[in-house]
Amino acid sequence: MTTARPRVLVVHPGAELYGADRVLAASASALATRFDVTVALPGDGPLVGELRSRGLRVVTCRMPVLRNSALRPRGALRLLADAVLGAVPAFRLLRSAGEAGVYVNTLTLPSWPLLARLAGRRSVCHVHEAEQSAPRLLRIGMAVCPALADRVVANSRFSLDVLAQTAPWLRRRSTVVYNAVTAPDEVVPPRAELDGPVRLLFVGRLSPRKGPQVAVATLQELLARGVDARLQLLGSVFEGYEWFEDELRATVAGAGLTDRVEFLGFRSSVWPALAASDVVLVPSVMEESFGLTAVEAVLAARPLVVSDGSGLREAAAGYASAQAVVPGDAVRWADAVQRVVTDWGTFRRAAVADAAEARTRHAQQHYAEQLVGVVAALSGHRDVAVPPLPTPRRPVDPSAVTTAGGSR
Incomplete structure (x- = not known):
């Protein structure tokens, strides 16, 4: 990177390596092809090493992050x-590293667009959330960040509709x-025959x-039907949610x-676990803005079962190996897995093929x-035009996803 290029400040609310964090790394790398990028994070974590390995400058800055706990x-x-306490350091950072604009990743950072306006900087808010069922007060609070952004x-279209x-x-x-999703270096084809237990995999936050x-309930239902199966859970908990993992382990x-059931914990790469699996489950019981883990399963060439609704349906649209199932109904989820096993x-x-x-x-x-087109036009470097709403290669049509278990 050269300092002669326009400076863009990228702001993100965490430093882990889950879905939104990996998307942030892709976004910052994309912007670094045109701008001198500085990434601001609230603290240290594995994302820092990932960003620095890509040649990106990383700083830490105290910042307010809007979460459910704020209620x-x-x-x-x-x-x-x-x-x-974070306002003055943030303001200085905006002045020194945000000349060409501020890219605020997620709508949980409402202070940054406001401070950007005070600092005379333009901002773009990248929305990854779709909290349709959240309390109205929280949804209003989460609309502040994009409302203040330029x-x-x-x-996803679902995220925009909810906003x-x-x-x-x-x-x-x-x-x-639509999110860029890094594919594995090598796709390991699914095993030719299902010899031994069916290997189920869950990827995501616990x-x-x-x-x-x-x-876990789906595994129980399959075993009750005489289907030999095992389950791996790849992921860890948010701080403060340790009680849920304890409850889950007690249930198991x-x-x-x-x-x-094997608890794998957090791993920086999901590909080895995906390659070792037969069927991937994405059973979110609340809305998802997009469904990065679903796309990763498809990229790994693994049959997929997702919750029928929200951004998950949009992410899985057009893939013949994907089935969409009523959220939370273990019987219908087991039906979907059995369809894969049978055929x-x-x-x-x-x-x-998917x-x-x-x-x-x-x-x-x-x-x-x-993404570069949006930020370039925002900053006045208009040699790249702002793109229109993209059209997927296959239409996002509700009938494009195999639906299991009843009407929508």
């Missing part, structure tokens, strides 16, 4: 303290850019909304499934061109 007195006080990027329910005028300055409890032990050859071939399609649909180059 409670203690969380509200912490939010206020972070806002007050431009909005949404990671527009609270702030309909934001559609006029919004662009949908949290009630992500549905690992549904994955109480059901006598300790020898069939393994068909699902196996479809998964391999992996090739997903590489094109979520190519980094396509994503980079669109």
Whole structure:
């Protein structure tokens, strides 16, 4: 990177390596092809090493992050303290590193667009959330960040629709850019025959909304039907949600499934676990803005079962190896897995074909061109035009996803 290029400040609310964090790394790398990029994070974590390995400059800065805990007195006080104590360092950073604009990743950082305006900087808010069922007060709070930004990027049409329910005028300055998703270096085809137990995999946070409890219940239902199966849970908990992992482990032990359920914890790369699996489960019980883990399963050429609704349906649209199932219904989830087992050859071939399609649909180059176009136009470097809403290579049509288990 050279200092002669326009300076862009990238801001992100965490430093881990889950879905939104990996998307942030892709976004920062894309912007670094045109700008001198500085990434601001609230603290240290594995994302710092990932960004630095890509040649990116990383700084830490105290910042208020809007979460559900802010609705409670203690969380509200912490939010206020972070806002007050982080304002001056943030303002200085905006002045020194945000000459060409500020890219705010997620709508949980409402202070940054406001401070950007005070510092005379333009900002873009990249929306990765779709909290349709959140309390109205929280949804209004989460609309503050994009409302204060000069431009909005949404990671799916569903995310934009949910945002527009609270702030309909934001559609006029919004662009949908589907996430780039890095594919594995080598796609390991599904095994030719399902010899031995069916290997199920859950990837994601161990949290009630992500549905690992549904994955465990699905395993129980399959075993009750005489289907030999095992389950791996790849992921860890948010700080403060340790109680949920304890409950989940107790459920597994109480059901006598300790020898069939493996807690893998967090791993920086999901590909080895995906390559070792047969069927991937994405059983979120609440809405998802997009569904990065679903796309990763497709890229790994693994048959996929997702919750029927929200951005998950949009992410899985057009893939013959994907099935969409009513959220939370373990019986119907087990039905979907049994369909894969019964017709393994068909699902196996479809998964391999879908992996090739997903590489094109979520190519980094396509994503980079669109994102750089938005920021370049925002900053006045208009040699790259702001792209229109992208059209997927296959239409996002509800009938394009195999639906299991009843009407929508």
